[in-house]
Amino acid sequence: MLNNKIQSQIIKKKSFLCVGLDIDINKIPKSLLTFDDPIFEFAKQIIDSTNEYAIAYKPNIAFFEAHGLQGYKSLEKISKYLNSSFPEIFTIADAKRGDIGNTSQMYANAFLKDLDFDSITVSPYMGSDSVEPFLSFKNKYVFLLALTSNKGSEDFQELTMNNSTKLFETVIKKSRKWKNSDRIMYVVGAKNTEEIGKIRTIVPDSYLLVPGIGAQGGNLEEICKYGLDKDFKLIVNSSRSIIYASDTPDFARMARNEAKKIQMEMEKYLNKI
């Protein structure tokens, strides 16, 4: 399943960079704190300065929920800003939701309809009927957590089942049979890049979202070796190394430089295909 919006951006920008908006009020430049909504202002300047190199933006919902009402307002403004100024760029609500059917439907409405994100990250633990409500919207997508990049991924995701496959492989395989499974993409951590190769063989036609180059330590060359293919169905996220490249008033230009640096490396790998 190829997503035109994602693929055309990858081809146009020679980049598969997603910029993660994990915006921590304590880490943004002090010079922004005089604005009415410093978080939105920071996001806007980051988006304005990096959109030439980014094909997707991924607000991390927790960072907004942590500010209650004000956080919700900032999130809403960011989503509107992206949809109005950069409708060609793909948006991901990094929310990691998942609940029984009627409850998942509420979350799906909130993020995919009202906030109008293109996609949302979803946890698979509660199974098919907890994910399917998120798959019921045309042109909207789910990034299903498969193998995450944190240490705790070893606790359950990497355990072996009695049919000799690991839990994360089982999650991916089973999810292919769910209703509207062509709208599922997968979150795949970069801790062990060989696993990305294994996942690529299970879902040759699905987009993979790899979090964590930069601060989370992933190695782009290795990720591309195993995850990149002729249709470029790969999105690699970087958050902290770009958005916190500097905490001076010059932060936006520094973020742009950092994004450009990653884009140039990505272009190199894309050219090899």
Added chain:
Amino acid sequence: MLNNKIQSQIIKKKSFLCVGLDIDINKIPKSLLTFDDPIFEFAKQIIDSTNEYAIAYKPNIAFFEAHGLQGYKSLEKISKYLNSSFPEIFTIADAKRGDIGNTSQMYANAFLKDLDFDSITVSPYMGSDSVEPFLSFKNKYVFLLALTSNKGSEDFQELTMNNSTKLFETVIKKSRKWKNSDRIMYVVGAKNTEEIGKIRTIVPDSYLLVPGIGAQGGNLEEICKYGLDKDFKLIVNSSRSIIYASDTPDFARMARNEAKKIQMEMEKYLNKI
């Protein structure tokens, strides 16, 4: 680990009923729609009319997020109302969150500190470091999803691992070794009550939260047979059958009757111990 707040309420009210606040604006009595905040007004009247029989309230966060800013305001008011008018009653934010460490910390601050809930439901899929931030608050608790009550629980939770235990058992066993694990309680669905007995033997000292008597079909007698013990470490949730007992202006009295009916049945089982 006994929780004094929960246990003293169980003893006082002869009840282990949690009322789930899954408040759907389309299902509440039309007579409330003239209020400024119909959702808060509904919740308040439900709480006022059922608190004699309920030891805990569990707002389902999705139903609030579905209303954006207004939903957040309603949720905040409900939490404040519970904490100020009924501080002895336990509160559960049914949010099913879980993310990498720094992100889980943001969610934990939002629900356990700012909104000041006593506890939150958390998904285990991302492992120890995704749950531990929620366990870092004194007198605050996590309900870890173990075995849920929906059909999709069969997809992964009930799969057998290569050490012959099921995934949900593995989740429970591993979680006992996490930091501050005495603050973990477990969500255990009532679809197969014998499983509740199995879980009780794994964690004899932990509270179990069983969702879904009433609309989700759980059988209270069976749940008590396997889940209730001498220290009453059991909380059974009912949402729809109580809060939507009627959609007439008389809904609060009807909800009270329904809560009372469940409490009386619970008292019968408590007396047998």
